[in-house]
Amino acid sequence: MTGKGHRISTFAFVLGATGSPLAATFSFLGSTFPDSSEYVFFGKRRNRYHRRWTHWFIPWLVMACVCFERSGWIVPRLAALVDGTNAHYDVWSCAGFWLMGCVLHILEDAWCGTVPFLIPWKRSVGMHVFHMAKARGEMSRGEKNFVFCCAGISFVAFMFRTFTLRSFADLMLTLWRNI
Ligand SMILES: [Zn+2]
Numbered sequence: 001m002t003g004k005g006h007r008i009s010t011f012a013f014v015l016g017a018t019g020s021p022l023a024a025t026f027s028f029l030g031s032t033f034p035d036s037s038e039y040v041f042f043g044k045r046r047n048r049y050h051r052r053w054t055h056w057f058i059p060w061l062v063m064a065c066v067c068f069e070r071s072g073w074i075v076p077r078l079a080a081l082v083d084g085t086n087a088h089y090d091v092w093s094c095a096g097f098w099l100m101g102c103v104l105h106i107l108e109d110a111w112c113g114t115v116p117f118l119i120p121w122k123r124s125v126g127m128h129v130f131h132m133a134k135a136r137g138e139m140s141r142g143e144k145n146f147v148f149c150c151a152g153i154s155f156v157a158f159m160f161r162t163f164t165l166r167s168f169a170d171l172m173l174t175l176w177r178n179i
Contacts (some may be wrong), residue, residue, distance in 0.1 A: 001107050001132070005143050006031045009150040014097065016154030019161045020075040023097045034060075034109075055109060056120035060102040067096030111146065123131025142173045 001009075009029035015024035034054045038046040041054070071092035080090045109115050114126035130142025139147070 003032045005147045009147050010149035012154035016157035022076045027095045027101035027163045033103045053120050055106050055115045056130035064096050064099035067092045105129035
């Protein structure tokens with residue numbers, strides 16, 4: 001998947017799942033790191049190592065869980081970060097969501113190719129739901145559709161977060177009484 005595809009679908013997914021624009025922003029920032037880290041670690045030889053060690057989900061997931069555990073499993077609050085009281089929980093949470101962006105990157109790559117599962121140097125899991133464009137950095141039609149669907153579903157989920165089961169029950173009761 002292209003960098004643009006990773007950024008849009010990761011931001012949308014985390015926004016839909018948490019309802020927090022701040023958490024979504026940190027995941028957005030981490031969402032291209034597994035690819036860009038290959039330039040840092042391997043430089044010109046990156047093609048040989050592409051989607052191997054850097055695309056192994058286990059270390060990213062473990063680090064993300066450690067950060068979330070430290071944060072007390074909260075979603076970061078901008079007010080707490082600005083205020084500074086007990087802000088260390090929110091800082092850990094931001095780091096956790098940055099790392100979750102890396103985990104989601106790998107999951108997204110598995111939709112259009114293979115990534116390692118248990119052995120980091122063997123690309124073993126994945127499928128071709130869509131194909132990448134031939135030109136580097138360009139989004140293929142399949143990728144655009146995939147990103148569009150992902151963003152759409154997440155947006156609906158985000159809207160529904162305010163519409164809880166409780167408010168649904170209240171609405172039904174009101175309707176019932178007014179018949
Ligand atoms: Zn990648």
